[in-house]
Amino acid sequence: MREEGMREDESPVSLFETKEGRFRGLYKVFATTIFGAVCLIWVYRVVNMGRIERGRWCWMSVMVSEFGFGLYWIITQSVRWRILYHTPFKHTLLNRYDDENLPAVDIFVCTADPKLEPPCMVMNTVLSAMAYNYPANKLNVYLSDDGGSELTFYALLKASIFSKHWLPFCRRFNVEPRSPEVFFAHPQNSSTSTEYQKAYLHIKKLYEEMKSEIESAAVKGELPENVRNEHRGFSEWNPKSTKQDHQSIVQIIVDGRDRNSVDEDGFELPTVVYMAREKRPNHPHHFKAGAVNALIRVSSQISNAPFILNLDCDMYSNNADTIQEILCFFLDETKGQDIAYVQFPQSFSNITKNDQYGNSYLVSAKYELAGICGYGAALFCGTGCLHRRESLSGSHLKDYKVNWEKKPKRNNNRTIDELNEASKALATCTYEEGTLWGKEMGLVYGIPVEDVATGLVISCRGWKSIYYNPEKKAFLGIAPTTLDVACLQHMRWSEGLFQVFFSKYCPFIYGHGKIHLGVQMGYCNYLLWAPMSLPTLCYVILLPISLFHGIPLFPKLSSMWVIPFAYAFLATYGYSLCEYLTCGSTTKARWNLQRIKFIHRVSSYLFGFIDTMTKQLGLSQTNFVITDKVVTEDVQTRYEQGIIEFGGSSIMLTILGTVALLNLFGLVGGIVRILMELELSWSQLMMQITVSFLVVMINLPVYEALFIRSDKGCISSSIMLKSIVVASLACYLGAFIC
Ligand SMILES: O=c1ccn([C@@H]2O[C@H](COP(=O)(O)OP(=O)(O)O[C@H]3O[C@H](CO)[C@@H](O)[C@H](O)[C@H]3O)[C@@H](O)[C@H]2O)c(=O)[nH]1
Numbered sequence: 001m002r003e004e005g006m007r008e009d010e011s012p013v014s015l016f017e018t019k020e021g022r023f024r025g026l027y028k029v030f031a032t033t034i035f036g037a038v039c040l041i042w043v044y045r046v047v048n049m050g051r052i053e054r055g056r057w058c059w060m061s062v063m064v065s066e067f068g069f070g071l072y073w074i075i076t077q078s079v080r081w082r083i084l085y086h087t088p089f090k091h092t093l094l095n096r097y098d099d100e101n102l103p104a105v106d107i108f109v110c111t112a113d114p115k116l117e118p119p120c121m122v123m124n125t126v127l128s129a130m131a132y133n134y135p136a137n138k139l140n141v142y143l144s145d146d147g148g149s150e151l152t153f154y155a156l157l158k159a160s161i162f163s164k165h166w167l168p169f170c171r172r173f174n175v176e177p178r179s180p181e182v183f184f185a186h187p188q189n190s191s192t193s194t195e196y197q198k199a200y201l202h203i204k205k206l207y208e209e210m211k212s213e214i215e216s217a218a219v220k221g222e223l224p225e226n227v228r229n230e231h232r233g234f235s236e237w238n239p240k241s242t243k244q245d246h247q248s249i250v251q252i253i254v255d256g257r258d259r260n261s262v263d264e265d266g267f268e269l270p271t272v273v274y275m276a277r278e279k280r281p282n283h284p285h286h287f288k289a290g291a292v293n294a295l296i297r298v299s300s301q302i303s304n305a306p307f308i309l310n311l312d313c314d315m316y317s318n319n320a321d322t323i324q325e326i327l328c329f330f331l332d333e334t335k336g337q338d339i340a341y342v343q344f345p346q347s348f349s350n351i352t353k354n355d356q357y358g359n360s361y362l363v364s365a366k367y368e369l370a371g372i373c374g375y376g377a378a379l380f381c382g383t384g385c386l387h388r389r390e391s392l393s394g395s396h397l398k399d400y401k402v403n404w405e406k407k408p409k410r411n412n413n414r415t416i417d418e419l420n421e422a423s424k425a426l427a428t429c430t431y432e433e434g435t436l437w438g439k440e441m442g443l444v445y446g447i448p449v450e451d452v453a454t455g456l457v458i459s460c461r462g463w464k465s466i467y468y469n470p471e472k473k474a475f476l477g478i479a480p481t482t483l484d485v486a487c488l489q490h491m492r493w494s495e496g497l498f499q500v501f502f503s504k505y506c507p508f509i510y511g512h513g514k515i516h517l518g519v520q521m522g523y524c525n526y527l528l529w530a531p532m533s534l535p536t537l538c539y540v541i542l543l544p545i546s547l548f549h550g551i552p553l554f555p556k557l558s559s560m561w562v563i564p565f566a567y568a569f570l571a572t573y574g575y576s577l578c579e580y581l582t583c584g585s586t587t588k589a590r591w592n593l594q595r596i597k598f599i600h601r602v603s604s605y606l607f608g609f610i611d612t613m614t615k616q617l618g619l620s621q622t623n624f625v626i627t628d629k630v631v632t633e634d635v636q637t638r639y640e641q642g643i644i645e646f647g648g649s650s651i652m653l654t655i656l657g658t659v660a661l662l663n664l665f666g667l668v669g670g671i672v673r674i675l676m677e678l679e680l681s682w683s684q685l686m687m688q689i690t691v692s693f694l695v696v697m698i699n700l701p702v703y704e705a706l707f708i709r710s711d712k713g714c715i716s717s718s719i720m721l722k723s724i725v726v727a728s729l730a731c732y733l734g735a736f737i738c
């Protein structure tokens with residue numbers, strides 16, 4: 001089918017191309033050999049079950065764990081089976097569509113707390129979104145403020161004024177990135193024209209003024225005196241308004257229809273809207289999902305663009321041409337109409353060289369997510385994702401007809417006040433009562449990873465989705481800079497993901513017959529993070545305990561059965577290291593990633609698992625702990641030096657400390673025993689010694705934080721004592737369970 005906007009002389013060349021990842025045949029052969037090894041390990045366990053004299057329970061638990069590891073490994077294979085990479089052809093799109101014919105786009109930015117998410121940072125995201133190389137009358141930026149904060153509103157007003165200078169500056173000199181904070185942080189090229197340098201200094205000064213105004217209001221905790229008279233919007237707040245208790249507020253701050261709201265060069269501005277949906281103490285607000293659903297409705301009144309770009313408040317746009325690139329997928333004449341959303345990987349601007357918290361998700365971004373895309377689906381990750389509005393309103397692909405209006409809807413005749421009022425009614429607590437919002441329509445409620453669940457539901461309605469990982473990062477956010485924050489985030493994720501598995505949305509059941517088995521398995525790669533903490537814990541607790549007591553749990557080195565164990569271990573780790581290095585990172589970073597995976601598995605995922613279980617039993621409710629995006633200076637310094645910032649939740653650290661010490665005790669105890677007891681040989685215990693040795697090596701920073709460090713990021717002495725007591729007790733009491 002030909003688009004109206006297509007010029008007659010164009011041949012209908014595709015707007016994007018798809019390439020398969022290389023070496024898949026080789027990978028399949030390799031995976032088959034690993035599968036063989038896994039089966040042999042299972043066989044070994046079953047065949048030898050009857051011959052165990054000592055440590056029966058340990059042996060059985062290790063057997064069950066290995067069964068779990070093996071199954072999980074099988075499930076994670078689908079994402080490496082068929083990898084697809086897509087490349088859009090931006091220039092073809094621009095030749096085919098002129099500004100008039102491009103569809104409108106609504107950009108949603110969500111923020112929730114002015115303390116954890118400083119308004120200045122949020123404004124940088126908003127400004128970068130306003131500054132896309134895209135016709136301004138087709139661009140609408142909505143800020144949802146779940147903090148319901150006057151300060152954020154004030155900041156948005158200031159940002160909208162600054163945008164009148166920032167947008168022309170970006171356009172004139174085509175600068176990037178378009179987050180002013182990031183732009184000014186980069187050293188400038190001194191060989192530029194004097195005109196540029198003059199403009200640069202001028203705009204920098206304006207930015208710094210805006211920043212200091214916002215920050216000083218934030219520090220004081222109140223707005224400057226007369227500012228309330230500057231905009232009627234402030235009257236929406238009254239002294240009783242709090243974060244959890246206030247009416248709904250919608251304020252169109254820049255009305256793109258208004259001929260007078262132009263920038264300093266006389267060009268139109270994108271529409272900018274502030275929204276704080278109503279919050280009342282007794283009404284569940286469903287966290288980010290609730291905010292996005294309110295935005296979907298509010299924006300449908302004001303601009304109703306056929307495409308919606310979702311951004312977290314810290315995710316600034318790093319590439320001004322991203323919208324055109326994404327539209328290549330949607331506007332492709334043959335394949336575009338089936339696409340519900342295009343997801344970018346989550347990338348962060350503050351990753352250190354050796355990435356001590358494993359924040360870069362390189363392998364996911366390069367292989368796994370592209371691997372799910374090999375079966376026609378992408379994981380919706382909440383941010384950096386452009387949706388077709390229709391796909392969010394509960395439509396099934398089969399019922400969908402492309403018919404977006406070429407003219408932006410905002411040419412309608414309602415006044416700003418009428419629009420504000422009409423929109424407010426859509427953002428109240430009660431609006432959703434008795435509707436399908438959160439169930440069939442919009443983002444799904446009740447799961448802390450609303451995004452993943454929603455993406456799954458959309459895929460099951462027949463829509464295709466695309467994962468796109470461009471060379472130049474499209475969006476950059478802020479990754480956790482302390483272990484505590486990283487663990488809380490992973491706990492929320494693992495818990496939410498496992499809840500999806502347990503809910504009616506379990507991919508194997510909900511998706512059965514609707515999405516490819518490869519996609520179902522691909523989802524489970526992530527959904528099963530939480531339960532995978534159990535076999536890991538079993539390994540890193542029972543192995544050292546039995547080693548301490550000189551009880552072998554693995555075949556002797558002289559036995560042939562060692563081969564499948566050694567092969568499965570060495571080959572998977574070797575492969576995984578190669579995969580990691582092809583993503584352009586270092587061996588040190590891979591080692592760090594192994595550590596953080598270990599830490600998450602023994603702490604964050606364990607708690608994620610426990611929480612999911614208590615929720616299944618109805619003992620607790622869904623929560624969403626917001627990731628802290630502010631860091632103090634000494635924390636930042638240690639972060640940049642690659643030192644791990646321990647501290648925070650003591651229970652998680654106690655478990656970590658205990659496991660680390662347990663392996664040390666096991667290793668030392670086991671070796672002493674071999675040296676003392678004649679009937680024990682190295683060969684019998686070598687596998688356990690190897691595992692515990694590796695656990696000890698990976699935990700070197702933990703011992704350092706327990707016993708050597710004295711800065712604020714070390715592990716407190718009370719946790720140290722608790723860990724020593726628990727680990728020693730476990731060693732001695734272990735004699736009874738073994
Ligand atoms: O009640 C809430 C809670 C959060 N947010 C916003 O949601 C975004 C993500 O929150 P953050 O604390 O940064 O969590 P992350 O773990 O970094 O977020 C990832 O994981 C979430 C699901 O767990 C997704 O919603 C996000 O899009 C995804 O980036 C932020 O912009 C928040 O302001 C709200 O608007 N309302």
Ligand SMILES: [Mn+2]
Binds near residue numbers: 314627
């Ligand atoms: Mn975040």
